[in-house]
Amino acid sequence: MRYSNTVAILGAGSEDGIWLAKSICKSYRILLMDEGLQKLTALSLIVGQHYQSALTENLLCSKEAGWEADIIVIAAPGDAQETIAEQIQEVATRKTVILLNRSASMLQKISGILPHSDLAEVLLEHAPESPVCKASLSGINQVALDTTTKLLTCCEPINLRVHQLISV
Amino acid sequence: MFEVFFTHIEEKIMLQPAEKTLIKTFFAPKKIRRKQYLLQEGNECKHMVFVEKGLLRSYNVDEKGNEHMIHFAWEGWWMADTLSFLSGEPSTYNIDAIENSELLMITLDGFEEMVDQVPVMERYFRKLFQMNIISKERRLINSLSFTAEEKFVRLMDASPEMIQRIPQQLVASYLGITPETLSRIRKNLNRRAAND
Numbered sequence: 511m512r513y514s515n516t517v518a519i520l521g522a523g524s525e526d527g528i529w530l531a532k533s534i535c536k537s538y539r540i541l542l543m544d545e546g547l548q549k550l551t552a553l554s555l556i557v558g559q560h561y562q563s564a565l566t567e568n569l570l571c572s573k574e575a576g577w578e579a580d581i582i583v584i585a586a587p588g589d590a591q592e593t594i595a596e597q598i599q600e601v602a603t604r605k606t607v608i609l610l611n612r613s614a615s616m617l618q619k620i621s622g623i624l625p626h627s628d629l630a631e632v633l634l635e636h637a638p639e640s641p642v643c644k645a646s647l648s649g650i651n652q653v654a655l656d657t658t659t660k661l662l663t664c665c666e667p668i669n670l671r672v673h674q675l676i677s678v
Numbered sequence: 679m680f681e682v683f684f685t686h687i688e689e690k691i692m693l694q695p696a697e698k699t700l701i702k703t704f705f706a707p708k709k710i711r712r713k714q715y716l717l718q719e720g721n722e723c724k725h726m727v728f729v730e731k732g733l734l735r736s737y738n739v740d741e742k743g744n745e746h747m748i749h750f751a752w753e754g755w756w757m758a759d760t761l762s763f764l765s766g767e768p769s770t771y772n773i774d775a776i777e778n779s780e781l782l783m784i785t786l787d788g789f790e791e792m793v794d795q796v797p798v799m800e801r802y803f804r805k806l807f808q809m810n811i812i813s814k815e816r817r818l819i820n821s822l823s824f825t826a827e828e829k830f831v832r833l834m835d836a837s838p839e840m841i842q843r844i845p846q847q848l849v850a851s852y853l854g855i856t857p858e859t860l861s862r863i864r865k866n867l868n869r870r871a872a873n874d
Contacts, residue, residue: 577780578709600679604706604788626703 514539514565517661518579520572520594521586523549526610526634529643530585531557533665535564542568543575544586577601581657582627584620585610592616595623602627606657610634621650628654632662644669679707682730683782686754691802701799704792705782710775716757717773723762725783729755732779733843736771737851747852750776750844756806776844826855827863 516539519527523544531540535557542550542557550568557564569575576582576598582605584591591609598607602624609616609631617631630649645668649655662668680702687693693701705728710716716734717723727734734757736748748771751757762769763786784792793800816836820829830853834841841849850860 574709577707578711580708601707603703604783604785 515580516541516578517581517583518543518569518575519583519585520544520575520598521584521590522553524585524587524610525636526612527583527585528553528556529636530583530610530665531566532560534661535561535566537664538581538661539565540567541575541579542566543570543572545570572597573601576605579605581606581608581661583608583610583661587612588614588616592619592623595620599623604628606630606654608632608654608658608661612636615648617648617650628657630654630658632658646670679730679780680705680782682753683728686728687799687802690805691798693796693798697796697798701792701796704788705784708781708783710779710781712775712778715772715774716781717759717769717771719770719772720768722766723759723769723771723773724785726756726758726760726763726786726789727751727773728782728784729753729757730780730782732775732781733777734773734779734781735776735844735848736773738771745851746854747848750840750848750852752839752843776848821854826853826859827866829853829855830860830863831867 514537517534518541519531520543521527522531522542523546527544531542531553534540540557542553544550544553547568547570554566554568557566572594582598582602584594584607586594603626605627607620607624607627607629609620609629611631611633613633615631615633617629621629628649628651630647633646635644643665645662647655647658647662647670649658659670662670684693684698716727719738729751731753733750733752735750736757736759737745738748739745749757757773759769759771759773761767762771793803820832824832833853846860847857850857853860
């Protein structure tokens with residue numbers, strides 16, 4: 511088994527979760543976490559079809575997935591992100607936690623739950639008619655921004671519009 | 679998650695509850711599976727790792743593909759390529775898990791921040807590094823001065839858990855002998871013990 515960073519995608523069955531899993535599966539070992547084994551099995555197949563050698567595991571527990579991960583992505587929509595953040599609180603210390611969102615930012619709220627994590631948020635503007643996915647990135651420190659930027663370089667074509675360091 | 683860690687530390691220094699809470703914020707808890715790498719040769723060793731549960735090994739691989747064991751770490755032990763961790767140079771070691779493991783990982787920046795904020799930890803690490811130097815000196819003396827059997831007997835005395843827990847071929851590599859030689863030594867020792 512070669513060394514590669516492990517990324518846990520929590521809420522992997524969401525549209526954004528699937529997009530990310532397919533995008534990064536060539537470069538990272540991925541832990542797919544969502545409710546329902548059937549959903550995860552289907553998702554593993556999609557990722558496997560996209561890249562045969564993908565290293566993926568299905569997990570039903572956010573805490574277990576977060577514990578095993580180097581980088582945690584919360585791809586579940588809206589309020590579910592708060593619940594997931596609470597579940598991973600104990601295992602997310604000093605890890606980069608990336609929030610994938612579409613519109614409203616959750617960064618302030620989640621930073622209160624995960625005060626010792628390197629938090630970043632990617633606000634996605636999926637444009638189905640366009641081959642380029644637009645996204646803006648903000649983070650609470652440079653580690654979070656650098657780790658997230660590196661992860662997103664696997665997601666070509668992506669137009670990363672903003673690099674914003676915010677203090678929370 | 680920090681039970682073994684604090685038990686180990688409090689064998690050497692006393693900590694206040696508030697200090698324990700603060701110390702926890704510097705460590706990333708991480709689970710790794712058997713055979714999974716933590717570090718591969720050529721990469722920078724970015725973490726010093728404490729083993730809460732499980733077993734790790736560090737080793738290098740020669741040009742013929744032979745593995746040479748450097749160090750083992752189980753519950754209560756630390757693991758890192760110190761040279762790479764402190765200097766930022768690429769590591770010449772590999773570190774992987776012999777058993778499924780639960781670890782606590784700290785970066786160099788986190789380490790410096792922690793000893794700044796919890797100064798008593800500096801004392802703990804001074805003791806730890808002193809023991810590490812003694813252990814390395816002993817290993818060097820053992821490898822230069824003793825026969826294969828003497829090396830094995832000394833290891834059995836110093837670290838019986840290593841003999842029980844770690845596969846024989848890895849123990850042999852750690853001692854710098856072949857598995858066949860180790861097997862012969864064990865048979866001889868058993869025979870002698872039965873005769874006594």
